[in-house]
Amino acid sequence: MRVLGIETSCDETGVAVYDTEAGILGQALHSQIAMHARHGGVVPELASRDHIQRLIPLVEQVMAEAQLAPTDIDGIAYTAGPGLAGALLVGASAARTLAFGWGVPALAVHHMEGHLLAPLLEDDAPTFPFVALLVSGGHTQLLDARGLGDYHLLGESLDDAAGEAFDKAAKMMGLGYPGGPIISALAEHGDPERFTFPRPMTDRPGLDFSFSGLKTYCLNTIAACGGAAALSDQDRADIARAFEEAVVETLVIKCRRAMQQTGHGSLVMAGGVSANRRLRARLAEALGSGTRALAPVRVCYPRPQLCTDNGVMIAFAGALRMAAGEQQQDLGIAVRARWPLSELQPVAG
CATH class of the missing domain: 3.30.420.40 (ATPase, nucleotide binding domain)
Structure with a gap:
């Protein structure tokens, strides 16, 4: 066909x-x-x-x-x-x-x-059931995917999607659009010790997300540095690193919870933000080897394009x-x- x-x-x-x-x-x-x-x-x-x-x-x-x-x-x-x-x-x-x-x-x-x-198009395609993390400019969701068309919502963003948060953070710093790739590139040169941003909604049970508070924290950090116009290249890189680390760790924590809740052996990640290299590396690190409470999880995603x-x-x-x-x-x-x-x-x- x-x-x-x-x-x-x-x-x-x-x-x-x-x-x-x-x-x-x-x-x-x-x-x-x-x-x-x-x-x-x-x-x-x-x-x-x-x-x-x-x-x-x-x-x-x-x-x-x-x-x-x-x-x-x-x-x-x-x-x-x-x-x-x-x-x-x-x-x-x-x-x-x-x-x-x-x-x-x-x-x-x-x-x-x-x-x-989309990850099912790859040579090492996963099979149902699996947990799906859909993370893009318009959506951040965790789903229990049990079969074609059989999707059960586990958690979602209550406000901004992760990709939208990246775009807004980049705009606050006077950077271009779309913000995700720009922030990721800057983050490679950032000092991971200078700023620590909150990991929203990870201190409570559940699988929902919220990124609006993280966006506000980023805005306050920029203001403390004298405003967007006063930021040096290193300031932007350090803020970008802290922001990306916070988003990535929040997603990883929620994914780990979803895998424990469902007991599935595979996690599928898709959407524009799934191309983020730090997110892919952290998920593989946190889920691939397993823990005392969680068996090793296979993390699958589509090719970048x-x-x-x-x-x-x-x-x-x-x-x-x-x-x-x-x-x-x-x-x-x-x-x-x-x-x-x-x-x-x-x-x-």
Whole structure:
């Protein structure tokens, strides 16, 4: 089965073709980061307009590179949510139109399910059940993934997502957008002993997160150094190191608790922040060797280019669902800006 995947949930236009026998046949991605960086964050109307311009040329590019004709495609999967409503409508409208013209089914896919399933594309793919840490600019969640579509929420951020917190911390220091990669690069040169930031909500039971207090602590630290304009390069590096350490350790502590609670042997980490090298190293260190209270845990994540939004993960998720017998219900175009992952239903087969 060959599925064309379309991703337009936010600021990347992603297109890919996935074959259930041969794997990824072609993919292309256009990032809007440079456009949105001028505004310090994503501007929804600009994002939608850019998707309109980029999407069909990317579809044509991927089909040509894969040497495929419309008759070679068995279905089209597209992101229906969560995300920016206007951006989602661009992808949904294009997918439904192409599917109607090509005479193939179109299937709405949950954006975060695409991220959750992306590590299954790797050679050492985990198998259900596992714990999933979805950590990105818009989401920070821990889930008990028991099967395709069978996801149970264990904990989530009560305010800012981890990626959003990185962006805001970078903005406070007068740095660029997106903040995560910038802070991570600066943190490599920071003094780990100079500042110690709090690890939010780790002093109480439970698996929920909160990063708004950490953001405030960062702002107060910057003020104590004389404000953003007075920061030296070393000040920024030291603050970045403390901030990244706090986020990473908080995520690691909660992941360890989730593994103890579920008893699963694998942790899947996905989403843009999952590319963070310090987070990957700390999770492997904290979970890989095991402890007295926890057996060794296998930590799995996708290759770096599949951590951020992309068409491959949508094509793959759609292919799994179509192979299990899921079909489109009607020709209506509907998207959901907010869509809890736990509302999905288990897929048999």
